Amino acid sequence: MSRVGKTxxxxxxxxxxxxxxxxxxxxxxxxxxxQHLPGGITVNxxxxxxxxxxxxDSSESKSFHGLVRSLINNMxxxxxxxxxxxxxxxxxxxxxxxxxxxxLSLALGFSHSVEIEAPAGIEFEVPQQTQIxxxxxxxxxxxxxxxxxxxxxxxxxxxxxxxxxxxxxVIRKAGKAAK
Numbered sequence: 001m002s003r004v005g006k007t008x009x010x011x012x013x014x015x016x017x018x019x020x021x022x023x024x025x026x027x028x029x030x031x032x033x034x035q036h037l038p039g040g041i042t043v044n045x046x047x048x049x050x051x052x053x054x055x056x057d058s059s060e061s062k063s064f065h066g067l068v069r070s071l072i073n074n075m076x077x078x079x080x081x082x083x084x085x086x087x088x089x090x091x092x093x094x095x096x097x098x099x100x101x102x103x104l105s106l107a108l109g110f111s112h113s114v115e116i117e118a119p120a121g122i123e124f125e126v127p128q129q130t131q132i133x134x135x136x137x138x139x140x141x142x143x144x145x146x147x148x149x150x151x152x153x154x155x156x157x158x159x160x161x162x163x164x165x166x167x168x169x170v171i172r173k174a175g176k177a178a179k
Contacts, residue, residue: 003066004065004066004069004070005052005054005065005066005068005069006052007069008049008050008051009049009050009051009052009069009072009073009076010048010049011045011048011049011050011076012076012080014028014029014080015027015028015076015079015080016028017045017050019043019044019045022036022037023035023036023037024037024043024072024075026072026075026076026079027079028076028078028079028080029079029080030078030079030080030081030082030137031078031079031121031137032079033075033078033079033137033138035068035071035072035075037068038064038068039055039060039061039064040054040055040056040061041053041054041055041061041064041065041068042054042055043068043072050072052065052068052069052072053065074139074140077139078136078137078138078139079137082135082136082137083135083136083137083138083139083142084133084134084135084136084142085133085134085142085143085145085146085165085166086131086132086133086134086165086166087131087132087133087134087146087149087150087163087164087165087166088130088131088132088163088164088165088166089106089108089129089130089131089132089162089163090130090155090160090161090162090164091108091109091153091159091161091162092161093107093109094106094107094108094109094130094153094161094162094163095107095129095130096126096129096130096131096132097126097129098124098125098126101118101123101124101125102117102118102122102123102124103115103116103117103118103124104116104118104124104126104132104149106149106152108152108153108163109153109161114152116148116149118145119141119145121136121137121138121141122134122135122136122141122142122145123135123136131166132149132163134146134149146165149163150163150164150165155168155170157170157171157172157173158172158173158175160172
């Protein structure tokens with residue numbers, strides 16, 4: 001049995017779980033998230049905990065077992081605490097400006113500024129001109145939006161200029177050696 005899948009998910013107080021035949025809906029203080037249940041995976045609620053079960057030992061059921069448990073756990077964490085990704089901008093003249101909580105303007109060395117509109121459920125925060133914080137309740141969406149922002153100017157290996165994650169380490173190259 002899957003080590004991840006068989007671990008029960010504790011449900012904190014203030015979180016409501018609605019389990020239907022093919023979906024699980026989690027409602028908390030920050031919002032509501034819904035996840036479809038694939039391939040016969042079932043979820044049961046007992047004594048303030050959720051237990052994910054699979055119908056058989058086929059390879060498809062085994063792979064979905066741990067996945068569904070992780071997705072539901074991320075939904076519970078998202079509606080109670082939320083998720084955030086920090087990005088850092090390095091380079092002369094590179095900067096970010098927040099226009100409200102759902103619009104971002106980036107100066108990244110192009111002839112024009114890059115305008116990014118946040119999808120529903122995502123907020124931008126710019127504590128400094130060289131720092132961007134992406135916040136939301138859906139872990140997958142927060143990660144995707146952060147990756148899309150980073151894609152505009154990936155960190156290059158010679159001078160290290162570009163947009164990187166806060167904990168990312170860019171391996172630098174030496175460049176040409178002068179004679």
